[in-house]
Amino acid sequence: MSEREVQISCVGCSLGYEGETVVSDINFEVRAGDYLCILGENGSGKSTLVKALLGLKSPNTGEIRRGGGVGAGEIGYLPQQTVVQRDFPASVREIVQSGCLGKTGLRPFYNAAEKALAAKNMERLGITDLAKRCYRELSGGQQQRVLLARALCAADKILLLDEPVTGLDPKAQLDLYELISKLNKNGITIIMVSHDINAAMMFSSHILHIGGQKQLFFGSKDDYMNSPVGRSFILSEGGEIDG
Amino acid sequence: MVELIEKLQKYFTLPFVQYAMIVGLLIALCSSLLGVTLVLKRFSFIGDGLSHVAFGAMAVAIVAGITNQMLIIMPVTVASAILLLRTGQNTKIKGDAAVAMISVGALALGYMLINIFSKSANVAGDVCSTLFGSTSILTLTKLEVQLCIALAAVVVVLFVLFYNKLFAVTFDESFSKATGVKSDIYNLLIAIVTAVIIVLAMNLVGSLLISALIIFPALSAMRVFKSFLSVIICSAVISVVCAAVGLMVSILMSTPVGATIVSADIAVFFIFWIISLFKRG
Ligand SMILES: Nc1ncnc2c1ncn2[C@@H]1O[C@H](COP(=O)(O)OP(=O)(O)OP(=O)(O)O)[C@@H](O)[C@H]1O
Ligand SMILES: [Mg+2]
Numbered sequence: 001m002s003e004r005e006v007q008i009s010c011v012g013c014s015l016g017y018e019g020e021t022v023v024s025d026i027n028f029e030v031r032a033g034d035y036l037c038i039l040g041e042n043g044s045g046k047s048t049l050v051k052a053l054l055g056l057k058s059p060n061t062g063e064i065r066r067g068g069g070v071g072a073g074e075i076g077y078l079p080q081q082t083v084v085q086r087d088f089p090a091s092v093r094e095i096v097q098s099g100c101l102g103k104t105g106l107r108p109f110y111n112a113a114e115k116a117l118a119a120k121n122m123e124r125l126g127i128t129d130l131a132k133r134c135y136r137e138l139s140g141g142q143q144q145r146v147l148l149a150r151a152l153c154a155a156d157k158i159l160l161l162d163e164p165v166t167g168l169d170p171k172a173q174l175d176l177y178e179l180i181s182k183l184n185k186n187g188i189t190i191i192m193v194s195h196d197i198n199a200a201m202m203f204s205s206h207i208l209h210i211g212g213q214k215q216l217f218f219g220s221k222d223d224y225m226n227s228p229v230g231r232s233f234i235l236s237e238g239g240e241i242d243g
Numbered sequence: 244m245v246e247l248i249e250k251l252q253k254y255f256t257l258p259f260v261q262y263a264m265i266v267g268l269l270i271a272l273c274s275s276l277l278g279v280t281l282v283l284k285r286f287s288f289i290g291d292g293l294s295h296v297a298f299g300a301m302a303v304a305i306v307a308g309i310t311n312q313m314l315i316i317m318p319v320t321v322a323s324a325i326l327l328l329r330t331g332q333n334t335k336i337k338g339d340a341a342v343a344m345i346s347v348g349a350l351a352l353g354y355m356l357i358n359i360f361s362k363s364a365n366v367a368g369d370v371c372s373t374l375f376g377s378t379s380i381l382t383l384t385k386l387e388v389q390l391c392i393a394l395a396a397v398v399v400v401l402f403v404l405f406y407n408k409l410f411a412v413t414f415d416e417s418f419s420k421a422t423g424v425k426s427d428i429y430n431l432l433i434a435i436v437t438a439v440i441i442v443l444a445m446n447l448v449g450s451l452l453i454s455a456l457i458i459f460p461a462l463s464a465m466r467v468f469k470s471f472l473s474v475i476i477c478s479a480v481i482s483v484v485c486a487a488v489g490l491m492v493s494i495l496m497s498t499p500v501g502a503t504i505v506s507a508d509i510a511v512f513f514i515f516w517i518i519s520l521f522k523r524g
Pocket of ligand 2 (some may be wrong): 046047048080162
């Protein structure tokens with residue numbers, strides 16, 4: 001347990017769309033049980049990096065390696081909210097179960113084990129009583145829990161969360177952060193994109209900071225707080241962490 | 244009332260009325276199944292564009308004097324569906340502009356061709372009937388009915404088999420891609436099936452009214468129902484009932500088939516809209 005396995009490593013990656021580079025020279029690794037926070041301004045390429053980590057998009061140069069029993073399609077993903085979902089008629093159970101789809105292969109319907117897994121994850125996130133409710137009528141915080149339960153159905157080792165607390169009130173934000181932190185303590189690796197420097201300081205173990213088309217920092221949280229990048233970012237974002 | 248029922252009974256002994264009913268209901272069923280996905284994926288514009296392409300293809304078939312027009316219309320429409328899907332995903336060309344271009348272009352060229360080359364004395368009538376549906380639903384041959392039944396069966400079976408995948412791809416494409424669902428293949432499948440349904444539905448309601456057949460039942464169901472499954476079932480029921488009622492009314496009162504069916508769909512939409520207002524209030 002002293003040396004935890006590397007689950008994802010990113011070596012000299014540069015990412016972009018149609019020839020235009022968004023961010024280059026990304027190097028970091030994530031080990032089992034880490035809680036990595038990805039920080040950066042709007043448009044700095046955080047979601048782009050997330051897509052690359054998920055394998056939805058291949059890096060222009062460099063390489064993303066997966067290890068530690070994490071294959072393609074075994075990363076649970078909580079997307080930055082899209083418009084389509086807002087008025088989508090779907091019950092909570094239907095959405096959570098759809099997380100199991102990667103396991104069904106060519107089988108057209110869910111089997112008992114997959115249904116049980118969905119039920120277990122709804123229980124875990126405290127949304128069992130919402131199972132029959134309509135997704136679009138839930139509060140923002142409840143919606144995020146539903147999507148988190150779906151992500152847990154897809155993968156139980158590693159979760160990738162793209163700005164999970166956007167649009168939630170402070171109480172709901174804290175609840176969600178604590179929930180994620182609890183999952184992390186139970187051994188699930190967390191990679192979270194965030195704007196919220198305070199939360200990053202409070203919950204994460206590692207920080208990846210990107211900006212100006214490159215990687216500004218990668219390392220443990222404590223190193224970040226003592227680095228020039230970290231200190232200026234914490235100051236400019238009005239962080240309230242003392243030392 | 245009794246008189247009307249007797250009249251209907253008499254009509255339903257005629258084979259061409261039976262054929263029309265079978266084909267009409269099957270088309271209504273298929274288009275509503277797919278309609279929910281198309282509306283939710285914001286793909287309904289593709290349906291609209293394709294119906295115009297199908298009209299253009301039909302014009303070519305008429306001008307070329309081909310007896311089995313399906314042979315031209317079907318491949319052209321399916322190919323355009325694939326093309327539209329590709330351009331829709333391309334970030335450089337605006338998807339909706341590309342669709343508008345192709346659909347209006349096909350409409351204009353089709354009308355030109357018919358006008359210049361048609362040997363028929365009643366060009367305006369021909370065009371009108373391909374656009375708004377014609378009596379061709381009442382002149383179906385047995386072969387056409389069999390073809391329609393076979394295609395409808397394929398659509399329904401595909402839909403049931405891929406129901407969960409369609410749901411996932413519709414609800415959240417990037418998530419399902421990330422969990423290893425081949426969403427590109429399903430998008431392609433959706434586009435092809437849409438094309439097939441549109442070509443089939445052209446007989447029933449005409450190319451301009453097809454979108455209504457696809458969109459209205461889905462929108463009505465979405466007003467009231469809250470899970471994906473219930474929306475799908477409800478929209479299928481609405482669509483089939485409206486098609487049945489529309490066909491009967493049009494036979495009894497000799498109104499145009501397509502427009503009557505679509506009117507029924509619109510009426511249901513308003514009823515559901517009002518229900519949803521009450522539910523909320
Ligand atoms: N599909 C796309 N095609 C072309 N360019 C894109 C695409 N998606 C994003 N970009 C560009 O890539 C850059 C990075 O976008 P990205 O979504 O990764 O930013 P982000 O860090 O997630 O921002 P935010 O904090 O707002 O979520 C932006 O300049 C954006 O315009
Ligand atoms: Mg983003």
